[in-house]
Amino acid sequence: MADPVREARDQLIRVGLTGQYGANDAVPDIIVRSWRRSISNAVESSVPSQRFQDVDTDSLLCRAAVPVLDRWQHQLADTGTTLFLSDRGGSIVARRTSDNSERQRLDSMHAAEGFDYSEDTIGTNGLGTSMVERRPVFVKGSQHYNDALAALACAAAPIYTPAGLVVGSVSLGGPLEAASPIMLSLTREISQQIEERFRSSSRPQDLALAMSFMRFSSSQRPTVVMDHESILANTPGLPFVSVASHVMLWELLNSHKWSSSSTLRRELEGTSVEVTARRVVDGPREHFVVHFADLNEAAEGLSGLAVPSHAPSAGTAGTGPRRTVPAVVLVDGPRGSGRATVAGKLRATSASTARFEVFAVSAEAATPWGMFEDLLAGGTDVLIRRVEEIADNEVALLASLVEGHRTARIAGQRDSSLLLTSSRDQATPAVRAFIDTTGPAERTEALALTPERIPGLVKAILDVVDPESRHTISPAALQSIVQWNWPGNIAELADTVAGLISDAKGSVIERRHLPKHLQQAPPRRHMSMMETAERGAIIRALDAAGGNKSEAAALLGMGRSTLYRRLRQLGLDTGEGSI
Incomplete structure (x- = not known):
């Protein structure tokens, strides 16, 4: 039938x-x-x-x-x-x-x-x-x-x-x-x-997130609602959600002075994505609503509207007119803060196909000024790192190289670029005067001042030291990495991540696998003297109890539930739950 x-x-x-x-x-x-x-x-x-x-x-x-x-x-x-x-x-x-x-x-x-x-x-x-x-x-x-x-x-x-x-x-x-x-x-x-x-x-804070999500999200605009532990995203917002982006956003939102501005608007470093965020204080604890926008798409779809000056231009990719890098580009900032990387990115915006040579100035070796001149004249882009190491008697040679290259570029005799990195705070007065006269095109900050960069840097380091992606870092471990001040800047971060990968016994690196100083890194928010003292007492009690929280609570004279709450509030919670 x-x-x-x-x-x-x-x-x-x-x-x-x-x-x-x-x-x-x-x-x-x-x-x-x-x-x-x-x-x-x-x-x-x-x-x-x-x-x-x-x-x-x-x-x-x-x-x-x-x-x-x-x-x-x-x-x-x-x-x-x-x-x-x-x-x-x-x-x-x-x-x-x-x-x-x-x-x-x-x-x-x-x-x-x-x-x-x-x-x-x-x-x-x-x-x-x-x-x-x-x-x-x-x-x-x-x-x-x-x-x-x-x-x-x-x-x-x-x-x-x-x-x-x-x-x-x-x-x-x-x-x-x-x-x-x-x-x-x-x-x-x-x-x-x-x-x-x-x-x-559901916990009260989860319900508060859910209520905010229903109030502020739509089917069109990429949106997430998040707190320290959880994140909700609508379908357009899913591409922006990951462990690294959660940690990065959390640090970015917490570093903003909400008392002076109720809205945060910021382009994410190294991307064409702009975030607009607001703080929500309803419920048991504060959380944030974050909207995302692609500045490139906005520029293409809304002709006649001005694109922010910090947004990448349409010609920065493989299509469109080539964006010309200035004859001389100086990037200034603390050592280890990614100065050379920033200089390289500025050069990359031109889609230059010229040969690229990188040199590091050292007080222990003669600086090859003649070679720099020959390379630039021959069409090679040159990056000179650590200008702060130049001796006072060589500042005139550097100034002459810069001025001669600029003159040749203006005359159309060259199309190469000279890139420099410096640390003004560590330079002699003579070198400082040169830096001030040249004028930095970009300034970098220490990782301690830009913690939102750390998740992206960790991912980039993992791509190099673990190209087969055999290991991942848990959310809680990444949060601890972000909380550390990194006095050695990117070099210290790279050495730490590489060490974690080489010593890893399993595929997931958890907080307990981190060096002790990272496990106990304090929250980046300012703590009172009382909180600092309490945090030190809890660390000592946990050490004395061998990590046993019940015994540590007894040593401190507080209930176990109170200890758990203070561990979370003071950034000592070792749980590996999703953040």
Whole structure:
């Protein structure tokens, strides 16, 4: 006997998304929409799900849902139905059935833990389609896009967090002959019970974040709402979210003087991304709403509007006119603060194809002024590092090199660039006068003053010392790295990260693996004398107790819960939870 539903699907596949397709009363609109998405995603319709990955059975979703599933498995015994739970990516993370033969049949269809049932992988099905449609759905028999599921009926509902985000879905499935509309009502009830467990287990600060997220986010503007421990992002904001960006943003937001300005507007270093942030003081502790904007996209889409002068110009990439670097570029700042890197980036904006030579001035060796002149005249870009090391009797030679090169560039005799790095604070009066006369094009700051740079620098260092990405740094460890003042600047940071990688026993570097001075790095916020003394006393007590917090609390004469709270407040919490 012909199946009109399967014939309707086959007709849609034949005519394609742009062909003429007549509506079929036998197929609900929600199913046709899902079929169209399945065709658009080139979903295979004749084989079971082939995508498998290990799943996290200790996720927040599983912890909230598993007790509910266990309770309903008992109530649904002998009904021939099976409960499925999927994460937001569509992978089945839990399955509950009381029938061994049904379990074996589902295994043969790859309807088991670890298999991907997202709509863009397996096509129309309860778990995946309910999340895309963001509402309960009932998919019966050949309404499934995949032929392997045609003997099943399943009702499914998305699961929402208190913030209104779809975090997964739950489905009640069984043989087609057992299909009943009551399955949809039961699925709704199960999803609501899981959502209630989410709400009851949420901390007050999490609920405050969720409320702010619902107030300030939209479907169009990339937005995150965050505090020290958690971060919520809408779909456009997801590309901006990572462990490194969370830590970097937190440091950036905490360094801003909110008492003098209620809004922070800043371009993120090394990017064309601008953040606009505001502080929210509602709830148990303050948190922040952050919006992102790509200045390059804004410049392209809003002709006639002025782009901030610090935004990269349209010609900085491989297309458009070449941006000319000045004849002489001086970058001034403390040693180890990334002066040479900044100079190199300024040169890179010109897309120069000239040869590039780098030299470091040393008081122990003669400076080859003649060679510098020959290289520049021959079209080679030259970077002279550590101008502060130049002796007073050579300042005139440096000034002559600079003036001669500028004159030759103006006359059109050269197109090379001379780049210099200096540390004015460590220079002699004569060299300081030269630096002041030349005028720095950029100034760098010590890491202690720009902690928001540290996450990006750590990633760059990891790319060099661990090119195969065999190791990662936990959020808590990265937070401790950011809190340290780094008196040795980038060189100290690079040596520390390289040492951590060489000594790593596992793939994840946690806070406990850091050197002790990093584990105990104080928060960057200013602490009172009382807090400083208390922090020192807690560190000594923990050392005396061998890290045992209960014993340390007894030594300090305070309750264990009080100690845990003070550990968090004073930046001594060694937990590896997500921040």
